[in-house]
Amino acid sequence: MALRPNENNDDSILKFESMLKTDDVYFFDADDFESIIHHYLNIGKIALGKKAIQIGLQQHPHSSEIKLLRVEVLVFEDNFEKAEQLLDELQTIDNKNDEIFIQRANILSKQDDHQGAINMLHKALLISDESFDIYSLLGMEYLFLDDFEKAKDNFVKCLQYDESDYSSLYNVIYCFEFLEDFDGAIVYLNDYLERNPYCEVAWHQLGKMYFTKEMFLEALAAFDFAIISDESFLGAYFEKGRVLERLGKYNEAIESYQTTISIDDPTSHAYLRIGRCHERLGNDDLAKYYYYNTVHEDPLLDKGWLAITEFYTKKKEFSKAQRYINKAINIDGENALYWKKSAKIFVALNNLDEADFAFKQAVDLGNYEIDTWQEWSAALQKLNDFHSAVQVLIQGLEFYPDNAEMCYLLSGLYLKTNQIDLAKEKLGIALQLNSEKAVFFKKKFPEFINVKWVKDIFSKNKKAST
Template identity: 55%
Template sequence: MDFSQEEENNNVSLTKFESMLKTNNVLFFDSSEFENIIHHYLNQGKVALAKKAIKLGLQQHPSSISLKLFKVEIFVFEDDLSKANELLNELYILEPSNEEIYIQKANILSKEDKHEEAIDVLKRALVLAEDTADLYSLIGMEYLFLDQFDMARDSFMKCLEANPEDYASLYNIIYCFDFLDKNEEAIEYLNIYLDTNPYCEVAWHQLGREYYELKDYDKALNAYDFAIISDDTFVGAYIEKGKVLEKLNLYNEAIENYSITLSLEDPTSFALLRIGNCHEILRNNDLALHYYYKTVHEDPLLAKGWIAITKFCFNQKEYQKALHYINKAISIDSENASYWKHYAKINHRLNFLEEAESGYKQALELGNHELETWLIRTDILAELGEQEAAAFNLIQGQEFYPENAEIEFRLAGLYFQLLETEKATYHLRNGLRFDAEHVIVLESLFPDVYESLLINKLI
């Protein structure tokens, strides 16, 4: 039977089954038909219909091991592992050489985080199976759960030996190499694979990524060219090639490659953003802005898009425009710390100090704990006459940056202004001990304090 005829028969069985459900007329199906129907519903995520098919199937074929295994699968899906185990034990007594029983048992053990036991069960299934590729893949995944990347890689290699077009296993092999920081070994493996599969675009693509990691951009470029020769519709190869060309400062060529992806499939925000960035570097400002607009239109949730358009306007000294776009970004995602930091910077440049301080405060509360954020917020609070709040902000910052001279000298200046001489002296001495050269902070931010007789004596 050819594939199209088999598919047609499956569709006929499915239509017949669904018609039966609507009419309540009980029709007969052979067990293989039920298996195909159940498999279809599970693939579609229609668990309730799959359960109906299993129930009816077992009513008509009560001794079918395959249908009972589907029942096990449902039990596992619903996390009813005790029932799944009970039924599996019954099936094992009936048919101990059925590899699917071992696979389901391993699946249960895996869900119970018993990955080593799952591997042992799968290895027992290897003895029974004619086709071992899928079993090695499952074993590989269990080793990944255990962070045993060498063992996982070797298992996936056996899958690829059995089926050289198993690209999922190829990706997993390279993932293991990468996690182990073995880029050179990954390159060696890919080159051996390509000797026998020279037109495998996936392997060329992965080879390019390995060379890119090693900053060998010329070899990466060659690998991506071969990937494109193998499949000139391979979007990933054009994207990665564009990234390499940017590293080589070949921005027009990068734009060309990113642009090809726009014609091959629906535009991606990543490609649009990179095109905009290349045009900005080339000072094609109108084109840069055009592609940044398209980026945020394509994906309003892409933080990098809003930040790019905001920074572009900021660098062009169009601060009101920059503020407009960062406000739009915040209205979409008010929990993004980067948005608030850019909001603060723009308002600071516009001398809107209260808004700037509020922006830095939001950024800190959302997890942006960069030293610059603590220091600038402090300086703004001091400028607003909020010395106590400025000092408290720095005390909080010290939790992240202990023994920091810039913080200590600021605290010294603030406490002298607050006439808390003992605290001021303590922090001044700390600053001098940590890095005396940063006393310039005191000189520039607190000149009156710095010039006072007391401070000069202490310095």
């Protein structure tokens, strides 16, 4: 039972599915089978796609296109050996079919032979009438090789075929960004917009490039043009808000963020930005309201909990701050800065054992900032654990061997632990590094100023003795 020529693809699919449910056998021409197979593969119904391939090859055993679709499924299932065998058969019949080389490239790519895949795609280019998809595939292969310059060139060629291909446009800008060629991206986008003046995506990307270059007025204009091109473009309103924040125009920024909420469902990120704007305006109650809305909208947004933490820290409400930084840590326990913030709050609460633990977590997770070592050591001093405080500073000096302040601190701690020779050595080094900071030692360890050898070493250095 043949289908009438004017029946559309939906009819073909309905008839095919009806055939599978009954004992009837319908005849489809090869083009119909291709459409049916593509439909199932595109929506992820691989089993039905394979069934359509099987029946299609029974009815059209010599169809190269259906066989190539079978190759596509075999490659998807990592059955490379069978796929290669079928491609070899197809190539003996038709060695001018670019899809054969594209599928070979797909196999090589999945085997992590990206240069081999590129070679195959170049062979496909030599015989292809439609090279758009091939340039896109080449771009992706070069991305796998981290060759962003060649990847960019190929995505640019895609746009030369179809300037409305936003996927390629995004990829071009991604390559510019990775190459840190923001000026190049700006030139390219301005040139693209000369030909496509109402492309909201290009205006949006141009605004982001200007923002990166801290050209805020230009960025603002670009986002405005994106909004003119598409009044419902949420991303443009959000980015415009960020620019207005940087320009100190917090009320206008709030208005822009509010627009995103009015167009679509509220987002935690919009609430967070509105809260920050209100905080900068001194509207503490409104800031708190929006921060709490942030975490209500998305309880897993750790930056929301962090914002509340910082809000209460500034108000010196450290118990509340500690409660909320714990929530951020529960979401992202690998964030060193959260642990450091927690440690500082524990110090403010005089909970020094917990501060010691939090500083250790921060360092273990890679926070090696100077003040981390100094403040951790200071917390241990308050616990009268001078030996541990010494060890912390010794670790810190491995990262900052020329830091005079840490040397002065270590000298004082050696004195506290009766390691006089080491104290003398470190104090001498500290004075050599920066004698003007001797006041740092005197302020931290006033009990040792009148020790004879300390007075002597300072008196030998005029700057240190003043």
